[in-house]
Amino acid sequence: MTEGSLYLHDPDDLASLFPDEPAYRSDQVREWLYRTPVLSTEDMTNLPGTLRHRFEDGLWPFEVIREQSGDGGRTKKWLFRTPDGADIETVLMGYPRRATVCISSQAGCALGCTFCATGQFGFERHLEPGEITAQIGYAKAYLRMVGMPNTPERLTNVVFMGMGEPLANYRRVREAIRRMTGEFAMSARSLTVSTVGMVPGIRRLAEEPWRVNLAVSLHAADDETRSRIVPINRRYPLADLTEAVRYHADTTRRRPSIEWTMMDGVNDTDEQARLLAEIAHRMVAHVNLIPLNPTPFTEERTSPRIEEFRHLLEGHGVNVTVRDTRGRDIDAACGQLRVVSATT
Numbered sequence: 001m002t003e004g005s006l007y008l009h010d011p012d013d014l015a016s017l018f019p020d021e022p023a024y025r026s027d028q029v030r031e032w033l034y035r036t037p038v039l040s041t042e043d044m045t046n047l048p049g050t051l052r053h054r055f056e057d058g059l060w061p062f063e064v065i066r067e068q069s070g071d072g073g074r075t076k077k078w079l080f081r082t083p084d085g086a087d088i089e090t091v092l093m094g095y096p097r098r099a100t101v102c103i104s105s106q107a108g109c110a111l112g113c114t115f116c117a118t119g120q121f122g123f124e125r126h127l128e129p130g131e132i133t134a135q136i137g138y139a140k141a142y143l144r145m146v147g148m149p150n151t152p153e154r155l156t157n158v159v160f161m162g163m164g165e166p167l168a169n170y171r172r173v174r175e176a177i178r179r180m181t182g183e184f185a186m187s188a189r190s191l192t193v194s195t196v197g198m199v200p201g202i203r204r205l206a207e208e209p210w211r212v213n214l215a216v217s218l219h220a221a222d223d224e225t226r227s228r229i230v231p232i233n234r235r236y237p238l239a240d241l242t243e244a245v246r247y248h249a250d251t252t253r254r255r256p257s258i259e260w261t262m263m264d265g266v267n268d269t270d271e272q273a274r275l276l277a278e279i280a281h282r283m284v285a286h287v288n289l290i291p292l293n294p295t296p297f298t299e300e301r302t303s304p305r306i307e308e309f310r311h312l313l314e315g316h317g318v319n320v321t322v323r324d325t326r327g328r329d330i331d332a333a334c335g336q337l338r339v340v341s342a343t344t
Ligand code: SAH
Pocket: 115, 116, 117, 160, 161, 162, 163, 164, 165, 166, 194, 195, 196, 215, 216, 217, 259, 260, 261, 290, 291, 292, 293, 294, 295, 334, 335, 336
């Protein structure tokens, strides 16, 4: 790979890569990268062989180190490695009417939530916009060219729920979202940014031209408990976070969701349900309950009373769903990313 990956180039500037080619060449390449992505430059059938060959190692900004399959072929987890050795994990989940890719925004994460595998391994580096969009390109190409059982060929949703805190990498994530709505022609309503609660980033996101969905990883409804398991809460406490999310909801007219990973004795009490309901009402948010997925160093255990907790919330008038545990068998479920790569 001499020239760097095609995805790392600004899509508006692809023409500079082949100055001797006719002008329509860059449009053709752009189509192959974003509209109808392919797994290899060999599949870019309308390009001359010399060009396909020249870019054969330069399509992806990473190597595919491992592909794992779960849930009867409807969950795929890829471990990608960049030339400088950063590991990126991406998970594709197929359903009868949609296909969702869960992408990473950083290699590792600096925020150290106690129950999260990514957090336990620390921060490696930010991902570039092209490294973020290439994960989407890869998932799109996979769906089109290989496919998943009983799943559409078209990628319908993107969630920033892989490794990293997207709002701690704001500028690059912003550019990636711009390319998702522009180059990939995805609607902002099919994109979800999940944040642990970076208040300034949430406010900035509310003012962007595209109205993406916001998911907030809350996990505890009082400051003392939350600061213990989500350390960034000490900087952005619940009152500020609640206001920022409400501002995002009011500005974008999108209903936020609250992510609540169920931990035994930590956040599954009647009192937490009552406090959570208050916050959910203030944020006008939907609540997603997530069974805690095991990670190597987590002390917390999953809650045995998820259904009860759901009923409590419903009793308080909260809109609530229990998240499925897609990908658990291949360590691709929420918070498990980095488990496998850490042992390779
Ligand atoms: N940094 C962002 C996005 C990545 S984490 C954030 O924290 O929101 C994606 C989701 O997985 C978050 O809601 C996170 O709290 C949750 N999660 C982390 N560890 C988990 C675990 N062990 N079991 C279940 N969910 C977990």
